[in-house]
Amino acid sequence: MLDTNKDSLKLEAMKRIVAMIARGKNASDLFPAVVKNVACKNIEVKKLVYVYLVRYAEEQQDLALLSISTFQRGLKDPNQLIRASALRVLSSIRVPIIVPIMMLAIKEAASDMSPYVRKTAAHAIPKLYSLDSDQKDQLIEVIEKLLADKTTLVAGSVVMAFEEVCPERIDLIHKNYRKLCNLLIDVEEWGQVVIISMLTRYARTQFLSPTQNESLLEENPEKAFYGSEEDEAKGPGSEAAASTAVPARKPYVMDPDHRLLLRNTKPLLQSRSAAVVMAVAQLYFHLAPKAEVGVIAKALVRLLRSHSEVQYVVLQNVATMSIKRRGMFEPYLKSFYIRSTDPTQIKILKLEVLTNLANETNIPTVLREFQTYIRSMDKDFVAATIQAIGRCATNIGRVRDTCLNGLVQLLSNRDELVVAESVVVIKKLLQMQPAQHGEIIKHLAKLTDNIQVPMARASILWLIGEYCEHVPRIAPDVLRKMAKSFTAEEDIVKLQVINLAAKLYLTNSKQTKLLTQYVLSLAKYDQNYDIRDRARFTRQLIVPSEQGGALSRHAKKLFLAPKPAPVLESSFKDRDHFQLGSLSHLLNAKATGYQELPDWPEEAPDPSVRNVEVPEWTKCSNREKRKEKEKPFYSDSEGESGPTESADSDPESESESDSKSSSESGSGESSSESDNKDQDEDEEKGRSSESEHSEEEGKKRKMKKRKKEPEGQEGGSSSEEGSDSSSSSSESEMTSETEEEQAEPASWRKKTPPSSKSAPAAKEISLLDLEDFTPPSVQPVSPPTVVSTSLAADLEGLTLTDSPLVPSLLSPVLGVGRQELLHRVAGEGLVVDYTFSRQPFSGDPHMVSVHIHFSNSSDTPIKGLHVGTPKLPAGISIQEFPEIESLAPGESATAVMGINFCDSTQAANFQLCTQTRQFYVSIQPPVGELMAPVFMSENEFKKEQGKLSGMNEITEKLTLPDTCRSDHVVVQKVTATANLGRVPCGTSDEYRFAGRTLTSGSLVLLTLDAQPTGAAQLTVNSEKMVIGTMLVKDVVQALTQ
C-alpha cells in the first residue's frame, strides 16, 4: 500500500504500522518502504513517517541516512514552524554519522530569528549530547548563547539543556541570573520547575546562608544540621563557619539578588501545577530565612487535595520538613487527619507527619485521633499507628504514662498483630523507665501463653530477663514454661529464651540452675547453628568451670550491663540532605544524575558577577570588574550616590558665579568618580539592573513628594500612587510611608521653595536628600536596597503581566535610532553617533543617559578620547564618560554619558577631545526623551489628570491614517516618540500614557482618544506647558506620518 500514489492508502498503511509500534510489535522490516515516503506531501503521512523514523532509525542507520536530505531542506524553509519540526526530527534520529550535520543545524538554529526555532535548538542539545558527548564544548557555547536569550519560550528549554549537559558550569548563569528571575513567572510550567531547581543550586553557591546568624544565637537543631553538613563536606567546616560568622556579627544582610529570587518565585506558589508549587516550596525551604519559610505550608497543604500520587510525594516532603520546621505545619494539623478511604501508603505518611507535629499542646487531640485509627480495618495501618503512639510517648514525656496505659489496654485486643506490635512498642518504652512498671511486666508475662507472634514473644522474654529483679517470682515460672515449649519456638524466641535463662541463672541461680542447664542442652542440639553457638558461648560464660574462671566472674557484668534506651525516631530524620522534591529524596538514595545541593558558602562570592554588561563594552570592563570585586554591591552604589549628587549640585552655584571655574570643579569631581560610575553604567545597561533602577525610582518619588507638599497637595495621594503602582505589596507601602515620614521634616525646613524655578529647588532638595537619606553607618544601608529591589521586581512583574499588547513597554525602543554627532569627514576618521538609551542614568536620576558609539574609520589609532570643557547653557550639566584610552583602526566602542537637560530642549554643547584634536559637538534631545515612564492605575491617572486641567492641558485633533489604527501600532508609535509608560485603560479606544520629566519630576499625562473612523483627539496634561506643547507636536507628527 505504501507504494501506491494515493495518499489515503498510504495513510491507512502508516496508521496500521504506527498501531503496530504502539502495541510494541516490531515493524522494522518495513523500513525501506516507509522511508521513501518521507517527502510525501500529505502532512499526516509525513508525521507518521517521522514517528516511524525516530523509532527505528537507530536500528537501520544506513537507510535512515536517505531521509536526511529532506530535513536539511526543511531547515532552510521560510516558515519557522517547518524549520523547527525539521530540526526536531533530525535531532531525534540517533545515528552517530550525522552528528556534524546536527551540530551545524543546532548552531544555525540557535541564532534563528524565531524564538520557537531557538527553543527547538535548545531541545536538540541534550539529544546530541547523549549521542556524542565529545561535542560538549561546542554545545556549551551554544547553551551560553541561548542562555542570553530574552524570550520566555527559550528560557525553560535552555536551562533544561544546561542541566543535562553542563550542570557544573554555574558560571554561565551569573550574567543571566536576574533575567531568569524576572522572566520566571511567564515561562511555561515545565520550564519553571527546571529553572527553579537550577536556581536553588545556584543560590546555594552564591549567597550567604540567611539562617547563619540565627543558628549561632539560638540553640536549636538548625545549627547542628548545618554544622554536620559542613563537617561532611569540608571537615572542620562548622568551626570555620562559626569563626567566620563571629566577626561578621553585623546584622545579616540579604543580597538583593537573593531577595529577588525569593520574591519572584513566591507568586508561583499559586500555580495550578503541583510540580511548580513543590519546586518553589523546596526553594523556600532551602534558601529562605526561617521567618519566611512558613508561606509554603499553605500551598503544600493545598496539594494534599490532589491525586493520590501527588499526595504521596508531597507528604514525603512534608514529613521531612516537619521534622525540622515543626511550627510551619502546626496550624494545618487537621489537614493531615486520616480518612478511611485513603490508600494505605498515604495513611502511613500522614501518620508520620502527625507524629512529627505532635507536641505538648496538641498531643491530646492527636492521641484521640490515634485512638480512632487503632480501630481501623487496615491492619498495617494499625501497626503503624501503634508505633506512632510509641514515638509520641518518647518525645513528649508528659503523656508517656497515658500512652503506656493505652498500649497495655491494647494488649487485650483480639487481633494478634495489634497485640504483637504493642508489645514491641511497650518494650521500647519500658526500657526508658523500667523501675515503675513492674506491674506491666507481670501483665506481659501472663500474655506469653496467648501471643504467638515471635517478635512479640521475644520482646516479652527479653523484658523479663532484663528486669528480672522487678519480677523475681514470675521470671522463673516463665522460663519453666518456655523450656517446656522450647523446641517448638521460632529462632528469635529461642535465642531470647537462652538469654533469659542466662540472666536468671546469674541473679537467681538457686531456683533456675537446673532449668538453665536443661535449656542449654536443648539448644546444644538445635538445628540452627546460631542457637547452638549461643548455647555453647553462654554455657562457658556462666557455668563456672575449672579453667575459665576469669570470664565467668564478669558474666554478670556482661549480661546485666545497663543498656541505653533505644531512641524512636522518624525514618525521615536525615533525609533533608537531599534536595527536597527530588527523586533522590523520595527514594532516600542517590539517583543517577542527582546534583548534590551545595552547602552555603562561608563568605559571599562576588555579587558583581551578575551585573550585566553590554556586549560591545569590552574595553574598560575588565579593569572595572577587578575594581568592583573589592566592594560589595550595595554599599558601592549607595555610597557612590553621595559624591555624584554633590557633583551635580555644583552647576547650581555656577549660575551665580563664574561659570568656568565651577564647571571645572564639577568635572574634576566627577572624573574622580568616573570609575565608580562606569561600574554603574555597566549595570545600568542591562535590563536587569533592578537595584539601582528602583533606588532611582525611589529617590525620584521622594523628590516629588517634597516638591508637592509645599505646593499644598496632600502627600497622601502621592504615597498612595507610589504604593499602588507597585501593586500595593505591603512592603512597598511601608517604604513609602517611611519615606513620607522622613520627607516631612525636610519639607518643613524648606517651607517656601520657589516653585516656579523648579530646577534649582530640586537640587537643593537633593542636597538635603543627602543629609537625610545617607545616614551614618549605624543604620544599616541595606533595608532600602532590599525593599527597593522588591519594588522593582513588582514593577517588572506588573508590566509583564499587564501589557501583553505592549512589548515595547518593558524594554522601550532602544533610543530613537542613531543620530550623528560627528561625521567621518569632519572627525578625520572618527565617527561618533549617539542614541538615547532610555535607561535611568545611574549617577543621577535627573540625567538623561546617552549612549555614544565611537568607531574609528581612519587607519591610525585614536588615543585619549574624552570630553573637554563643556560650554553649557544655565542649568544643563554633563557627566562625561570615562576616557577611552585608545581606539584602534576599525574598532568601535560605546560609552555612556549623562546629561541633565533641565527639562528643556536646549542643546548641550561640549568638546570631544582626542590627543591631537578637539571637536565641537552638540546633542539636542527630542522632547520625548526628557521624561521617564511612571506606572499608575487608571484611577490615579484620572485623579492626576483632574489636577492638571485648564492651562496645563493641551489638546489637538488629528486623523489617524489607516496604517496606524491598530492598538499595537499606536502604542508603539507613541512610546517610540516619547519615553512614557502605558496606563491600563478600560475602554479600547482610549490610550493613556504617563511619565515624569527627568529633572523636575513633573507629571506628563498623555491621552489619545481614537474613534473607529480615524478621527482622534490627543490631550497632554503637564505642568510644563512648553514640554506639553512640544510633545503634542511630536506625537501628532509621529502618528500622522
Add this chain to the structure above:
Amino acid sequence: MIHSLFLINSSGDIFLEKHWKSVVSRSVCDYFFEAQERATEAENVPPVISTPHHYLLSVYRHKIFFVAVIQTEVPPLFVIEFLHRVVDTFQDYFGVCSEPVIKDNVVVVYEVLEEMLDNGFPLATESNILKELIKPPTILRTVVNTITGSTNVGDQLPTGQLSVVPWRRTGVKYTNNEAYFDVIEEIDAIIDKSGSTVTAEIQGVIDACVKLTGMPDLTLSFMNPRLLDDVSFHPCVRFKRWESERILSFIPPDGNFRLLSYHVSAQNLVAIPVYVKHNISFRDSSSLGRFEITVGPKQTMGKSIEGVTVSSQMPRGVLSMNLTPSQGTHTFDPVTKMLSWDVGKINPQKLPSLKGTMSLQAGASKPDENPTINLQFKIQQLAISGLKVNRLDMYGEKYKPFKGIKYMTKAGKFQVRT
C-alpha cells in the same frame, strides 16, 4: 527526562508503549508487576519504584496504570503532574479515557503523545494548542474523512505556540458568544461518633466554559474576595491584579478550563449541611447485628439536598445484610463488603432511613471495628462558603457576550465515623 511510557490495564497487559528516546525494553515493567502483586489494591502500588537501571513512576486513573520510565534524577512531581496532564488531555480528546477508547484511537493517541514531549521534555501540553495540531476525532469528522480522504492532522501550524498567550487559539469565531462559570464547592469533613465535627474545610473551584470570539480580556470580581484563603490559578490569570485589587483578570483559553481553585480560610466555621444518625451494633452472643442510619438536613439555607448516596465498608465478618430503606435503593456486595444506599433527594418532612439486621459469620467473634460512613450529596444554587461573584466584564472585543454563573455545593471527602 521521561524516557518511555507504558499503559497497563488492571489485568497487567501492556497495551500501549511510546518511547521518546532510545527504546526501553518492556521487561522493565516486570518490576512494576511485582510491586502490583505485592500491593493488595491498585491504589496501593507505590507511585515511585526504583529498579537497578530505571525508575518507574506511575499514576493510576480510569483503571489504567500510566507508567513512565525515567533514567536520571528528575523531580517526581514533574513526571506525575505530566502523566496526569496526559490523562486529562485524553479525556478532553475522547470524552472518556478508557482502555477500549485508547485502543480505538491509537494513532491519534500516538500523535498526541509525540507532540506533548520532545526528547522527554514537555513541549505542547495546552490542549488548545494540541487540538490545533491534531483534531480530536468526532463522528462527523470520521465520516467526512473516509469520504474525502482528508486527515485528522490540522494543516495549519500551531501558531498559538508562538503567541504571548500560548493557552489560547488564534482566530476563534463563534456566532453565540457565551461565557459560563461554575462555582463548585466541596466540603471535606470528618464527623466523629457523637456527631461533632473533627475537621471540616471547604475547597472550591471555578470551572469555566468560555466561547468568545477573538481575544477577549475578562475581569471577574467577587463580592467577598477575603473569603478566599489560598488560591491557585490557571496560568492565564494575572497574578498582580489579584494581589493588588483581588480581581481576576485574564484572557481565557478557548473552551472548558479550570480558572481557579481555592480554599476557604480555616477561621470561618463550616456549616455542615447534613447530619447522619446511626446505630450500628454487633452483639457478642448472637450472629446478628443491628443497623440503622438516618440522614437529615442541618444548615442548608433553604436549599434542598439532592443526589445523596451513603456508602460504607462493612467489616469482614458481615455475611449479609437484611435492610429496608424508607426511600431509594440499596445494595450490598458480599465480596467487597461494600454497602451503598442511593437516597436521592432529602425530604425534610420525612427523613430517609435505612434499617435492618446484619448477619455475621457464625462462630466468629464480633468485629471490633465500626464501619465508616461516606456521604455524597449535592446542593444546587448554593456556595456554602457564601462566596459570590460580583460582576464579569469584558474588554478588548466589541460584542456583548452572554454571561452565566452557577453555584453548587458538593460533598468532598465527607466521612462519619461510627
